[in-house]
Amino acid sequence: xxxxxxxxxxxxxxxxxxxxxxxxxxxxxxxxxxxxxxxxxxxxxxxxxxxxxxxxxxxxxxxxxxxxxxxxxxxxxxxxxxxxxxxxxxxxxxxxxxxxxxxxxxxxxxxxxxxxxxxxxxxxxxxxxxxxxxxxxxxxxxxxxxxxxxxxxxxxxxxxxxxxxxxxxxxxxxxxxxxxxxxxxxxxxxxxxxxxxxxxxxxxxxxxxxxxxxxxxxxxxxxxxxxxxxxxxxxxxxxxxxxxxxxxxxxxxxxxxxxxxxxxxxxxxxxxxxxxxxxxxxxxxxxxxxxxxxxxxxxxxxxxxxxxxxxxxxxxxxxxxxxxxxxxxxxxxxxxxxxxxxxxxxxxxxxxxxxxxxxxxxxxxxxxxxxxxxxxxxxxxxxxxxxxxxxxxxxxxxxxxxxxxxxxxxxxxxxxxxxxxxxxxxxxxxxxxxxxxxxxxxxxxxxxxxxxxxxx
Ligand code: G3I
Numbered sequence: 495x496x497x498x499x500x501x502x503x504x505x506x507x508x509x510x511x512x513x514x515x516x517x518x519x520x521x522x523x524x525x526x527x528x529x530x531x532x533x534x535x536x537x538x539x540x541x542x543x544x545x546x547x548x549x550x551x552x553x554x555x556x557x558x559x560x561x562x563x564x565x566x567x568x569x570x571x572x573x574x575x576x577x578x579x580x581x582x583x584x585x586x587x588x589x590x591x592x593x594x595x596x597x598x599x600x601x602x603x604x605x606x607x608x609x610x611x612x613x614x615x616x617x618x619x620x621x622x623x624x625x626x627x628x629x630x631x632x633x634x635x636x637x638x639x640x641x642x643x644x645x646x647x648x649x650x651x652x653x654x655x656x657x658x659x660x661x662x663x664x665x666x667x668x669x670x671x672x673x674x675x676x677x678x679x680x681x682x683x684x685x686x687x688x689x690x691x692x693x694x695x696x697x698x699x700x701x702x703x704x705x706x707x708x709x710x711x712x713x714x715x716x717x718x719x720x721x722x723x724x725x726x727x728x729x730x731x732x733x734x735x736x737x738x739x740x741x742x743x744x745x746x747x748x749x750x751x752x753x754x755x756x757x758x759x760x761x762x763x764x765x766x767x768x769x770x771x772x773x774x775x776x777x778x779x780x781x782x783x784x785x786x787x788x789x790x791x792x793x794x795x796x797x798x799x800x801x802x803x804x805x806x807x808x809x810x811x812x813x814x815x816x817x818x819x820x821x822x823x824x825x826x827x828x829x830x831x832x833x834x835x836x837x838x839x840x841x842x843x844x845x846x847x848x849x850x851x852x853x854x855x856x857x858x859x860x861x862x863x864x865x866x867x868x869x870x871x872x873x874x875x876x877x878x879x880x881x882x883x884x885x886x887x888x889x890x891x892x893x894x895x896x897x898x899x900x901x902x903x904x905x906x907x908x909x910x911x912x913x914x915x916x917x918x919x920x921x922x923x924x925x926x927x928x929x930x931x932x933x934x935x936x937x938x939x940x941x942x943x944x945x946x947x948x949x950x
Contacts, residue, residue: 534811534822535568535605537829541784544569544606544791545829548765550801551575551592554599558816562797569650570600571608571764571793577617581641585621585633588640597648608764608793609645611653611699612638613683615670623671631675635686642690647933653699653732653764654687655680661702665713680717681726688727692871693864693933699732699764706746706753718757732764735779736795738807743768743775748782755788765795767802767809773824776811780828855881857924859888859945870896870940873933874904874915876924876947883924883949888915888932890945896938904932 531537538545546569553559563570574580575592582588600607613634625633642652658680660668667673680698687696698718703711714731721728731754737743751761763783768775783789796802800814811822856879864871876886890913892898898909907914915932924930 531826531830534566534826534829537826538791539568541829543783543789543829544793546570546605546608546791546793547797548573548793548795549596549600550796551596553801554595559797559801560599562812562816564603566797567605569606569608569791569793570596571610572596573796574617576609576641576645577611578614578622578637579617579619582622582637583619585619586636588644590644593645597645601648606650607645607648608762609642609649609652609694610764611656612641612687613654613672613679614656615668615672616657618671626671627675630671631679631682634672634675634679635682638683638686639690642687642694646691647693647931649691649694651695651697651730651762652687652691654684654696654728656699657701658698659700659703659710659713659717661710663709665709665716667713681721681724684721684727692866692869692935693873695729695760696727697730697732697760697762697764698728699734701734701736701765702741704733704735704737704741704747704750705744706750711750715754715757718754718759722758728759730760730762730790732762734765734795735763736765736767736804737775738769738804738809743778745778747779748785751782751786751789755786760788760790761786762790763792766792767795767804767807768821769804769807769809771799771809771811771819771821773820776821777824777828780825784828855879856949857883857886857947859890859947861890861943861945863940863943865940869899869935869937871933871935872940872943873931874945875929875931876917877929878924878926878949880926881949882926883922885922885950886917886924886947887950888945888947889913890915890943892936892943893939893941896936896940898934898936900935904934906934909936 531540534545545567547563547567548571549563550573572593575596580592581590597607622630622633638654658668658673660666667677672679684696687694698714700714702708703714705711718728718731733751754761763779766779780792783792794810796810798812798814798816799805799808799810802810811819811825813819858877858879860875862873874888874890876888892910892913896910898906898913904915905918
């Protein structure tokens with residue numbers, strides 16, 4: 495498994511939940527202790543998971559909304575603001591203001607961000623809707639590249655392609671202008687996304703793929719299996735999980751999650767809502783995720799019922815007045831009661847992050863590496879000890895043949911051998927026990943990296 499910002503996100507969430515770095519890494523692979531978490535995010539983090547929500551940018555001025563958002567969640571998905579029509583309204587004119595606002599709101603509060611979505615048959619800007627053939631293929635790939643590059647280092651996972659399979663019994667692709675550019679459009683999008691942001695997890699995301707017996711589920715499964723066999727860079731599958739009377743939760747959902755995970759991808763529940771918000775169904779969904787080691791987390795598609803795209807179905811965890819529903823209590827209890835499975839991920843990391851205990855004062859640095867043939871991305875987490883940091887320096891010795899090619903969120907001296915990294919303006923001040931991150935891409939082989947950190 496690629497060891498990426500994904501785990502860093504879990505660790506960040508855990509740090510926020512008050513757990514130490516050691517517990518953070520343990521929680522991903524071992525049985526977690528009994529928990530008494532009091533918010534969705536903190537309780538999920540204690541199980542090495544996240545709990546997220548879709549966020550509508552225009553609601554960030556609603557204090558009732560942000561109070562719940564900031565208290566309960568540690569992952570955010572922009573409900574509409576990262577879609578193609580929002581980010582490239584005119585060809586080659588990119589517009590990131592609304593998305594950046596959500597990303598900044600989330601990240602400045604220690605929440606992580608899922609990107610949604612780079613390529614989709616729906617919500618295309620008008621100029622793209624009328625394109626076809628190689629011009630459309632090129633425009634789509636340019637969009638993927640530009641948007642993934644803009645958010646590089648800020649998004650832990652991308653829904654690279656959304657909803658590309660047909661409903662019904664065919665198990666095949668949905669017809670769309672993108673599909674008509676050639677069946678390889680999905681893998682082309684994934685390759686472009688990987689090149690633009692090698693540190694982000696790359697997901698395929700769809701709805702009505704929850705029931706293991708459905709042709710659509712099997713169609714997506716076969717695509718993912720094929721991608722893994724041929725080395726197409728896919729890391730995760732998102733299950734939207736919009737459950738309603740026409741498309742209800744089924745008990746084989748856990749089989750679906752575990753079967754995909756067994757292909758060597760992470761699985762995430764990305765847009766959960768349940769018509770009527772049955773507490774027992776919400777509980778089952780949480781238990782199913784916790785039962786699958788590679789189920790990283792759950793995102794609900796909105797906060798209050800009034801925020802839902804299906805508001806009349808009252809499908810969410812909070813009433814329209816912001817109070818917790820029975821489904822909330824069921825989810826929290828399931829998160830707190832659940833045990834983290836002891837079965838290891840099917841494809842364990844080759845370079846698990848080391849997590850030395852924070853010293854008094856000073857700082858520690860841990861690194862997670864995503865290695866591929868000929869290069870790697872390293873994400874480095876700097877954690878303050880018992881005192882707040884006002885500036886930090888990290889030293890990392892690179893093995894012979896490894897050369898840094900680009901970096902983000904830190905100043906660098908040296909690109910081979912001993913490299914030294916210092917904070918940039920916005921991430922030098924780190925509260926006691928809190929963390930910040932930077933990263934770099936390099937040619938060569940990372941081997942075992944042992945960063946050291948000093949304050950100042
Ligand atoms: O912002 C405009 C507003 O200015 C205008 O007056 C109004 C008139 O219709 O439209 C507003 O935009 C709407 C937007 O939501 C913001 O509310 C769009 O019309 C509307 O189409 C859009 O719907 C979104 C839908 O995706 C678009 O496909 C929903 O909010 C959003 O929840 C939904 O999310 C999707 C996921 O992306 C993919 N999976 C399914 C899920 C639910 O449909």
